[in-house]
Amino acid sequence: MELLLKNVDPKDFALLRNLSKRLGIQIEKQKESVDDKPDNATVAEDLREAIAEIKLAQAGKIKLQNARDFINEL
Structure with missing residues (x-):
């Protein structure tokens, strides 16, 4: 059986890790994925x-970047 825990506080994770060792349960910590949704x-x-920013541009206080420059930054 697999169990996935997300957004676990490090202190709670340490407690879970200690409990799993006592019970003989294997635990694997994975790196957080970069593709997580905000x-x-x-x-x-x-x-x-x-x-x-759009309101400032409409008021003439700043100049927005054009789409081509934005895509080139990506």
Whole structure:
């Protein structure tokens, strides 16, 4: 049987690791994947920042980057 735990506090993970050793259960810690989806708070904050930049550009206070330059950065 496999069990996957996500976003476990390091202190709790240490407790789980000690318990698994006592019970003779094998435990494997995997690196976090880079492809994880961002949480809703991060997406909402990114959208707020983008809207603020658009408003500044419409007011003429900043100049936005064109699509070609943006793609070249990627």
